[in-house]
Amino acid sequence: MKLDQARILLTGASGGIGQALARHLAAQGARLLLQGRNTEQLTQLAASLPHPEQHQIIAADLCDPAGRNTLLTQIADLSPLNVVINNAGTNQFAWLEQQSEAQIHQQIQLNLEVxxxxxxxxxxxxxxxxxxxxxxxxxxSIGYPGYSVYCASKFALRGFSEALNRELQGSGRQVLYFAPRATKTSLNSATVNAMNEALGTQSDSADVVALQAVDALSRNQLRRWVGWPEKLFVRLNALFPHLVDKAIAKQLPIIHRFAHASQKGD
Known part of the structure; x- marks a missing residue:
């Protein structure tokens, strides 16, 4: 896909990956509609991009039907859209019994329903x-302790992406699924960052993730997973899940320790 002058809607633009995506897409000449909930952050982001006059912002809560309607009203005036990037998301690291009903609902709603x-x-x-x-x-693609609800939402998003892309076959339109590994953003608590360090989990910067996403988009790549050995574990989990069960079981004492710390608060 040619990104120069492409009209792109980017949700969650004020977050770490969102901001990095905005910068790299704008550098390619894309014209952006930047969605988030904080007007000040969105305004600052748009002003920092190349050709700020080409970009527009919309502050709206996508979990609220009124917010989605506000967004759609603005889209109608700017259509057709060349790309929609569903980037807004959230996570909660905790055992399932520690999570409130509100926390569970928020993850399912923002990561999947929206x-x-x-x-x-x-x-x-x-x-x-x-x-x-x-x-x-x-x-x-990999169920991980402490992220049961987040995993559920992202497993479902992957299935939705695959199914909708197959629905659209023959229309010229496509649905791409892009899967980063652990990423250094403000979504991660200090406890999660410490756990990743203790486990030796590799984390990418938001900038690295955004570069990969823009490359996948420019190539119209239907599916891309980022990082090694995560790509290997995705394949192993699909074919031989018992092997991944055993590997994660070895990590459980460390995960337990940090999940307990998370329950107490950072």
Whole structure:
């Protein structure tokens, strides 16, 4: 896909990966509609990008039907869209019994329900060769202790992406699924960062993830997982899940320790 002058809707633009995506897409000449909940952060981001006059912002809560309607009203004035990137998301590191009903609902709603509803709503405004890119996770293919609800949402997002892409076959439109591994952003608590260090888990910067995502988008790559050995574990988990069971079982004492610390608060 040619990104120069492409009209792109980017959700979650004020977050770590979102900001990095905005910078790299703008550097390619894309015209961005940047969604987030904080007007000040979005304004500062748009002003920092190349050709700020080409970009627009919209402060809206996508978990609120009124917020989605506000976004769609602005999209209607800017259509057709060439790309929609469903990037907004959240996570909660804790054992399931430690998570409140509100925390569970928030993860399912923002990580899964919002991309589904937004994808449905934007289809009439998507260009004939348009693309929807859903930002998933390596934990959308590997169930991991402490992230049961997050994994559930990302597993489902991966299935949704695959199914919708098959629905759209022959239309010229595509749905891409992009899955980074652990990423250094403000979504991670100090406890999670310490656990990743103790486990030797490799983490990428938001900038590295954004570069990979833009490359996958420019190539119209239907599926991309980022990082090694995460790519290997994704394949092993699909074919020989008992091997991954054993590998993660060895990590459980460390995960338990940090999950307990997370329950007490950072």
């Amino acid at each position: 991309p589904i509803l937004l994808s449905r709503a934007v289809l009439p405004y998507l260009a004939p060769q348009g693309v929807i890119m859903n930002i998933g996770s390596s934990l959308g």
